[in-house]
Amino acid sequence: MSLIETRGLTKSYRQPDKAPGLAGSVRHLFNRRFTERVVVDHVDLDIEEGESVAYVGANGAGKSTTVKMLSGILVPTSGEVRIKGLVPHRERMAVAQHIGVLFGQRTQLWWDLTVRDSLDVLRDIYGIAPDTYRRRLAYFDEVLELGRMLPVVARRLSLGERMRADIAAALLHSPSVVYLDEPTIGLDVAVKHRLRQFLRELTDDGTALMLTSHDLADIEGICRRLVIIDKGRIIFDGALRHLMDTHARDRILHIETAGPADLDALRVALDRAVVSEGDAPHRFRIRFDRFTTTAGQVVAAVNSVVEIVDFSVDEPAIEDVIRRVYAGEVDVQGAVGGAAQGVVDAEAGHG
Ligand SMILES: Nc1ncnc2c1ncn2[C@@H]1O[C@H](COP(=O)(O)OP(=O)(O)OP(=O)(O)O)[C@@H](O)[C@H]1O
Numbered sequence: 001m002s003l004i005e006t007r008g009l010t011k012s013y014r015q016p017d018k019a020p021g022l023a024g025s026v027r028h029l030f031n032r033r034f035t036e037r038v039v040v041d042h043v044d045l046d047i048e049e050g051e052s053v054a055y056v057g058a059n060g061a062g063k064s065t066t067v068k069m070l071s072g073i074l075v076p077t078s079g080e081v082r083i084k085g086l087v088p089h090r091e092r093m094a095v096a097q098h099i100g101v102l103f104g105q106r107t108q109l110w111w112d113l114t115v116r117d118s119l120d121v122l123r124d125i126y127g128i129a130p131d132t133y134r135r136r137l138a139y140f141d142e143v144l145e146l147g148r149m150l151p152v153v154a155r156r157l158s159l160g161e162r163m164r165a166d167i168a169a170a171l172l173h174s175p176s177v178v179y180l181d182e183p184t185i186g187l188d189v190a191v192k193h194r195l196r197q198f199l200r201e202l203t204d205d206g207t208a209l210m211l212t213s214h215d216l217a218d219i220e221g222i223c224r225r226l227v228i229i230d231k232g233r234i235i236f237d238g239a240l241r242h243l244m245d246t247h248a249r250d251r252i253l254h255i256e257t258a259g260p261a262d263l264d265a266l267r268v269a270l271d272r273a274v275v276s277e278g279d280a281p282h283r284f285r286i287r288f289d290r291f292t293t294t295a296g297q298v299v300a301a302v303n304s305v306v307e308i309v310d311f312s313v314d315e316p317a318i319e320d321v322i323r324r325v326y327a328g329e330v331d332v333q334g335a336v337g338g339a340a341q342g343v344v345d346a347e348a349g350h351g
């Protein structure tokens, strides 16, 4: 049994069908019609101990709604969800002992209390023993510099401090499942970096982490598995590395040569790579597939035609690949369920 397990998990909302304006509202009063809007649509997920899963999708895709069902805040319309075998919306108190939730846009600290007082309240709610509590606080001080925030009233904390205090609050009871909904929103680069490192260590210790974020550097820095949700449906579930290897095989080599290069001669020497002009006669670009050639081979081939002065290699950004998946330009349908088993069409989106 997985730590997190969902089968056909679905949430829909009833939306009033009404024409805009006052007349529409009045007519709706007498003729109430609704349509069902499915926002999470038959989601199947299995997440194991120590797994770090990035749950990404465009605005309104259904990410937060999924997390709310996983934590028992929302009751699913249909389908099943289990956390350590427990049904969250039915056994909220029991499930709460196992999960930690952070919604980056909101705080679970009490605004008018000091961080210390808020954490004390949570200690009592979770029934954490005094020495365990002391050890947790010492740990959070070490990794999040929590100590200097403890005496401060929550409303006076800066955004980055508040987020770190909130993370301590979410993890205080050592939950085995952690959902973080945009945990780095608004944080500065240094704090983001520390937080990512902290989250990696957390999963190394066996915690299952599910992260939603629009900051794709978070995903690269923290998660190995990627789940992409689009209009409530999972459209990709697999290893992040696998997605990149399949759909981001191309590398672009930027080359600067001593003199103008004969591009036709280069095209002959480089066989399958694509050579295109740069902004000057001695600068050009070569696009190649890193699984058929290495950058070293390309450089050697160019050097045999014309002398190279400088070069650099561009890797496709994870942003670009995910953007293409959202836009439907990349066919990842085969990957759903078959997670990372090489079922993705290797040629799709290539070239
Ligand atoms: N209580 C509600 N009643 C009706 N529709 C709702 C309700 N809550 C959420 N929705 C709709 O469900 C859809 C999914 O919302 P959700 O918050 O899960 O998106 P998200 O993927 O977290 O987006 P974001 O990236 O913007 O945070 C949205 O279109 C939203 O308008």
Ligand SMILES: [Mg+2]
Residues within 6 Å of the ligand: 063, 064, 065, 181
């Ligand atoms: Mg959201």
